[in-house]
Amino acid sequence: MADGQGRAHRYAVIMAGGIGSRFWPQSRRRLPKQLLAINGRHTLLQDTARRLRGAVRPTNILVVAPRELVVPIRRQLATLPRANVLVEPSARGTAACLAFAVAQIARRDPQALVAVLAADHVIADVAGFRRSLDTAFEIAASERSLVTFGIRPTAAETGFGYIEVGAAVRRRAPRVYWAARFVEKPDAPTAQSFLASGRHLWNSGMFVWRADVFLDAVRRHAPRIARVVDGFARRGGAVAARRAYARLPPLPVDVAVMERAERVAVVAATFDWSDVGSWAAMPGLWGTDAAGNATRGNALLLECRGTVVYGGTRLLAVLGVDDLIIVDSPDAVLVCPRSRAQDVRRVVAALARGRGRHLC
Amino acid sequence: MADGQGRAHRYAVIMAGGIGSRFWPQSRRRLPKQLLAINGRHTLLQDTARRLRGAVRPTNILVVAPRELVVPIRRQLATLPRANVLVEPSARGTAACLAFAVAQIARRDPQALVAVLAADHVIADVAGFRRSLDTAFEIAASERSLVTFGIRPTAAETGFGYIEVGAAVRRRAPRVYWAARFVEKPDAPTAQSFLASGRHLWNSGMFVWRADVFLDAVRRHAPRIARVVDGFARRGGAVAARRAYARLPPLPVDVAVMERAERVAVVAATFDWSDVGSWAAMPGLWGTDAAGNATRGNALLLECRGTVVYGGTRLLAVLGVDDLIIVDSPDAVLVCPRSRAQDVRRVVAALARGRGRHLC
Numbered sequence: 001m002a003d004g005q006g007r008a009h010r011y012a013v014i015m016a017g018g019i020g021s022r023f024w025p026q027s028r029r030r031l032p033k034q035l036l037a038i039n040g041r042h043t044l045l046q047d048t049a050r051r052l053r054g055a056v057r058p059t060n061i062l063v064v065a066p067r068e069l070v071v072p073i074r075r076q077l078a079t080l081p082r083a084n085v086l087v088e089p090s091a092r093g094t095a096a097c098l099a100f101a102v103a104q105i106a107r108r109d110p111q112a113l114v115a116v117l118a119a120d121h122v123i124a125d126v127a128g129f130r131r132s133l134d135t136a137f138e139i140a141a142s143e144r145s146l147v148t149f150g151i152r153p154t155a156a157e158t159g160f161g162y163i164e165v166g167a168a169v170r171r172r173a174p175r176v177y178w179a180a181r182f183v184e185k186p187d188a189p190t191a192q193s194f195l196a197s198g199r200h201l202w203n204s205g206m207f208v209w210r211a212d213v214f215l216d217a218v219r220r221h222a223p224r225i226a227r228v229v230d231g232f233a234r235r236g237g238a239v240a241a242r243r244a245y246a247r248l249p250p251l252p253v254d255v256a257v258m259e260r261a262e263r264v265a266v267v268a269a270t271f272d273w274s275d276v277g278s279w280a281a282m283p284g285l286w287g288t289d290a291a292g293n294a295t296r297g298n299a300l301l302l303e304c305r306g307t308v309v310y311g312g313t314r315l316l317a318v319l320g321v322d323d324l325i326i327v328d329s330p331d332a333v334l335v336c337p338r339s340r341a342q343d344v345r346r347v348v349a350a351l352a353r354g355r356g357r358h359l360c
Numbered sequence: 361m362a363d364g365q366g367r368a369h370r371y372a373v374i375m376a377g378g379i380g381s382r383f384w385p386q387s388r389r390r391l392p393k394q395l396l397a398i399n400g401r402h403t404l405l406q407d408t409a410r411r412l413r414g415a416v417r418p419t420n421i422l423v424v425a426p427r428e429l430v431v432p433i434r435r436q437l438a439t440l441p442r443a444n445v446l447v448e449p450s451a452r453g454t455a456a457c458l459a460f461a462v463a464q465i466a467r468r469d470p471q472a473l474v475a476v477l478a479a480d481h482v483i484a485d486v487a488g489f490r491r492s493l494d495t496a497f498e499i500a501a502s503e504r505s506l507v508t509f510g511i512r513p514t515a516a517e518t519g520f521g522y523i524e525v526g527a528a529v530r531r532r533a534p535r536v537y538w539a540a541r542f543v544e545k546p547d548a549p550t551a552q553s554f555l556a557s558g559r560h561l562w563n564s565g566m567f568v569w570r571a572d573v574f575l576d577a578v579r580r581h582a583p584r585i586a587r588v589v590d591g592f593a594r595r596g597g598a599v600a601a602r603r604a605y606a607r608l609p610p611l612p613v614d615v616a617v618m619e620r621a622e623r624v625a626v627v628a629a630t631f632d633w634s635d636v637g638s639w640a641a642m643p644g645l646w647g648t649d650a651a652g653n654a655t656r657g658n659a660l661l662l663e664c665r666g667t668v669v670y671g672g673t674r675l676l677a678v679l680g681v682d683d684l685i686i687v688d689s690p691d692a693v694l695v696c697p698r699s700r701a702q703d704v705r706r707v708v709a710a711l712a713r714g715r716g717r718h719l720c
Contacts, residue, residue: 024677025677300707300710300711300715302706302707302710314690314691314692314693315691315692315693315711315715315718316692316693316695317384317385317692317693317694317695317707317711317718318694318695318696319694319695319696319697319700319703319704319706319707320696320697320699320700320703321684321695321696321697324681324695326693326695328693330674331674331675332674332675332676332677333674333675333676333677333686333688333693334677334678334679335676335677335678335679335681335684335686335695336678336679336680336681337679337680337681339680340679340680343679343680344679346662346679347660347662347677347679350660350662351660351675351677355660355675358675358677
């Protein structure tokens with residue numbers, strides 16, 4: 001594929017939904033994690049778009065998000081055409097969301113090569129990402145396969161899905177394999193064996209495919225989703241399609257499509273990657289001091305170890321604690337152990353009962 | 361002593377200095393602990409004054425404090441004559457401070473019976489306090505002794521001075537003893553033996569004495585202080601006296617006078633008492649929930665134990681921690697273990713180097 005011609009066909013869909021409840025109190029319903037500058041000067045969404053600069057034309061970058069996030073997203077990505085921010089009909093999982101978004105691209109360009117990215121991933125090595133992305137675009141075009149990015153595991157994570165890799169797709173591209181098997185979040189011993197095997201990669205949730213190849217796979221493996229999405233293209237069918245969409249069972253694209261598809265290639269990423277799952281991920285992103293503390297903003301730590309502090313306008317003064325997470329926000333402060341970072345959702349759930357003002 | 365006549369001679373000096381640095385971030389240089397409503401509707405100072413209602417006339421209650429606290433003190437104790445708030449010449453310990461204050465009372469009434477109270481103690485049992493106070497006034501009048509209040513220890517505290525009690529002062533007043541010995545803050549095994557002995561009481565730092573008896577003791581045991589304080593009474597001597605006062609070695613009245621005086625009586629208090637030494641004292645004052653948490657203000661605790669939370673305008677959301685102290689304030693939040701409550705001073709010291717705005 002000639003590079004010049006190829007680039008014109010390249011698209012990206014950035015999935016920008018999700019409420020980021022584990023990032024409360026910074027993350028709010030109307031300004032969730034992906035719209036926060038939690039890792040630097042730009043928001044995670046902005047970083048995601050910037051990572052595509054030169055690889056995908058701004059006019060070919062679509063963002064799909066719930067209606068209430070459209071305004072802040074347009075503000076954050078001012079160079080994107082306004083119409084490129086798609087409103088997700090309702091939150092019914094990534095399978096339906098991507099079928100919906102890719103179908104819109106396919107109407108313009110059925111052979112579009114579409115990279116699917118999450119708005120809340122952090123990748124520092126942009127050059128490495130771009131090399132892997134180029135490889136994935138090429139494989140998606142030449143092999144007509146669904147392509148996924150696999151991340152070399154650095155720990156026996158039980159919070160991620162894994163992909164077992166099989167044979168190399170091409171002799172010349174040693175980091176591209178056929179996917180042998182998708183495995184949902186494993187238990188700890190299984191995760192340990194995956195880490196040791198060298199043949200299991202984390203499923204990053206980033207994909208590249210040709211629009212028609214993906215929609216064909218949806219038609220075959222998730223026909224109900226395909227039918228509903230087709231409805232949006234029918235003249236006057238949008239209202240009924242929206243209603244049908246809302247009744248879809250919420251399914252991740254991995255489960256509904258990728259696991260069932262025949263030809264799935266895996267590009268083993270050479271770049272760093274974090275899904276920024278919780279405040280506990282921050283030491284890996286921000287770096288730490290000699291005592292393992294990771295801090296941002298207005299903070300004073302005395303004799304602390306392994307503590308994550310995100311200061312806001314107020315000073316967070318922390319003395320003699322180990323392995324805590326402390327996060328300031330204009331109307332609320334969170335304190336919990338790092339080991340409970342996942343359970344910040346429970347705080348959010350508790351606040352939903354009567355103190356919802358702290359969630360908005 | 362006829363009660364009617366006695367009451368007219370009764371005075372109180374409330375010592376309202378101190379910066380309460382262990383109560384940062386609530387306690388500030390211009391609004392320290394004693395001026396905060398840390399334990400309820402009234403400030404600790406207001407509670408101290410209210411505790412004297414009916415026992416000491418408002419015109420006979422003096423408050424002595426550093427200059428910068430005079431305005432808030434007058435505001436908090438609006439029923440006191442303005443002149444009753446004395447400015448401490450400088451912070452040179454309680455011995456000099458009390459000699460200075462009592463000398464002013466003595467000029468009006470040499471035989472005044474003066475109760476000395478700290479502005480930052482908490483006593484819930486006001487009736488019990490008043491009975492002990494009456495006893496102390498009577499002993500101070502009839503025995504012409506310095507009287508101190510001893511608190512029955514409930515723990516082997518190493519942070520308090522102790523008084524070893526000797527013989528009963530009167531057969532009819534079984535809770536009044538002659539002081540056999542003052543002991544400075546003991547080490548842990550000594551404190552343990554004191555607790556077991558039944559003959560050692562905590563030195564509360566509250567006293568009652570006749571003005572002339574106390575000033576005579578100062579003259580004898582702390583002559584340098586006596587000379588300096590006399591200087592204030594000399595016409596035109598205030599400036600020199602103030603300068604001399606500032607050069608006094610800072611000494612507590614216990615060390616400079618009480619330990620050395622011959623006739624010191626101890627009234628064993630029947631009331632509860634807390635010197636509210638740090639945030640760690642709050643569970644004892646506020647009460648706790650079933651998990652031992654003590655909270656005030658805007659707080660949400662999930663699966664916490666033994667944790668002290670003082671919420672302000674913001675919500676403090678705390679998940680899964682044990683034995684922490686978390687305190688909100690408009691410009692700073694403190695987080696530290698309960699076991700480090702004394703070391704909040706170190707936070708204050710650290711802030712003094714470059715972030716003094718958080719101390720004011």
